[in-house]
Amino acid sequence: MDLDVLLSKFEECIQFQYNGNLDFNDTWGNKWTFYYHLGQIIWATGGIHPRRRWLRNIALICPHLDIDQFLLREEEMLIDYWDYLLLENLYHKKELNQTQFNDFVVKTVEEQLFDLVLAQQVNVSNLSWELKQDTILKTILSSTNTNIFIQEVKKSWDDWSSAGLSSLSPHLSPVLRQPEKLKQQVSTIVYKNFERLINGQHTLWDLAAKMQISIVSITKSLRPFIDKGIAEFIEVPDVQLLTKKVQQNSQSKSVRQNNSPLIVCIDDSLQVTKILENIVTSQGMKFIGIQDPLEALSILIENKPDLIFLDLMMPVVNGYQVCEQLRRISIFSQVPIVILTSSDGAFDRVRVKVFGATDFINKPIKKExxxxxxxxxxxTSSKTEYFPNFALSY
Structure with a gap:
């Protein structure tokens, strides 16, 4: 697959206004995934060093955020597009604005496209590709233009190869090998910068972001020292992100002590969750109420409920988004999700099915x-045990 053939796959998605993901795999086991909405790329995941990429773009675009204070839930990292979900949550929590969100997406997509081109051109790797529609991301971007992405990656590759860097990967990390020799050739300030940054801890991508210069400029500036043996490029692993587990409370522990069905309700209304709790627990079942939809995923993964009631209209994240997110996770692919809605419109009835809901009921909630x-x-065993006097035909 040459460069023109590779980029033609992206152009075809524009032409057909594709919704879904475009996956590329190389012979080394690397995978790049590009997510489309109406023929435009709205996100890209995978590739090499995805966690490094997310952290450096946060530091570059959102310097006000304290990266050291980030504690990500282990459960969130199980999702292919975990990075998009984290970015989306930061946006909903108003930790970053629309412009920063857009800039983050553009930077990520441009890096991923360049990375993919390098894999094909530098590593001479055979790439396979596949279109899938099992993941449809809901975009909150103001706009994107995939044609511009394609033009930018062509220019980036031309600059990279014209600079004589076509045999190098920006995922390599420079490390100082002959410090005394370097001292003789550069000023004290330059030497201290080398000591601080050229230490095998930062990739060329990382250094470009820290110094806010192009990847071509930083690599060209280091090349003479590499050629003289003063420094060398080494391969480094991806970084680890600080993660946390949701602490089990007494309610969670009790859920695991017997085989009673577990029902979860995600609704920002405390009154609604209390009504449901009274109905469900009166039948000897277990119940968990969640008022904050942003906290729902980790609690659901930890407890694995048998059925989920989900409010349609909630602040920050609506029921459509939560339902769609859950259906992308294998353990929830078959769990019944019942939408709670105040609307009785035919449009909403159809839409909840599109987003993966099993059923819906109208508010106000009635016991029947x-x-x-x-x-x-x-x-069936649960019906017999908990509802012996209730008609089962429906």
Whole structure:
């Protein structure tokens, strides 16, 4: 696959206004995924050093955020597009604005495209590609232009190869090998900068972001020292992100002590969750209420409920987004998700199905509605044990 053939795959997605993801795999086991919305790239994941990329772009575009204070949930890292979800959550929490969100996406996509071209041109790696529609990301971008991305990556590759760097990867890390020889050739200030940065801890991508110069400029400036043996390029692993586990509370522990079905309700209304809790627990079942949808994912992964009630209209993240997110995770692919809505419109009935919901009920909640849903979607043994006097036909 030459460069023109490679880039033609992206152009075809523009032409057909594609929705879904475009995956590339190389012979070394690397994978690049580009997510499309109406023919435009809205995100890119995978590649080499994805965690380094996320951290350096946060530091570059959102310097006000304290990266050292980031504690990511282990469960979030199980999702292919974990980086997009984290960025989306920061946006909803108003930790970054629309411009910063857009800049982050553009920077990420440009790096991923350049990285993909390098894999094909530098490593002479055979690339395979595949279109998939199992993941449809909901974009909050103001706009993107994939044609501009394609033109930029062509220019970047021309600059890289014209500078004589076509045999190098920006994922390499420079390390100082002959410090005494370097002292004789540069000023004290330059030497101290070498000691601080050229230490095998930062890749060329990292250094370019720290110094806010182009990847071509930083690599060209280091090349003479590499040629003289004063420094060398080495391969380094991806960094680790600080993660945390959700602490089990007494309710979570009790859920695991018996085989009672577990029902979860995600609704920002405390009144609604309390009503559902009373109905569910009166039948001997376990119940967890979640008011903050941004906290829902980790709690759900930890407890693995048998059925989920999900409010449609919530601040920050709506029920469509939460439902779509859950359906992308294998352990929730078959879990019944029942939407709670105040709307009785036909449009919403169709839309909740599109986003993966199993069923829906209208508010205000009635006990008979909940019993019908539980009898319909819980295992037969649970119906017999918990609803012996309730009609099971529906």
């Amino acid at each position: 509605q909940i019993f019908t849903i539980l009898n319909k979607y819980l295992p």
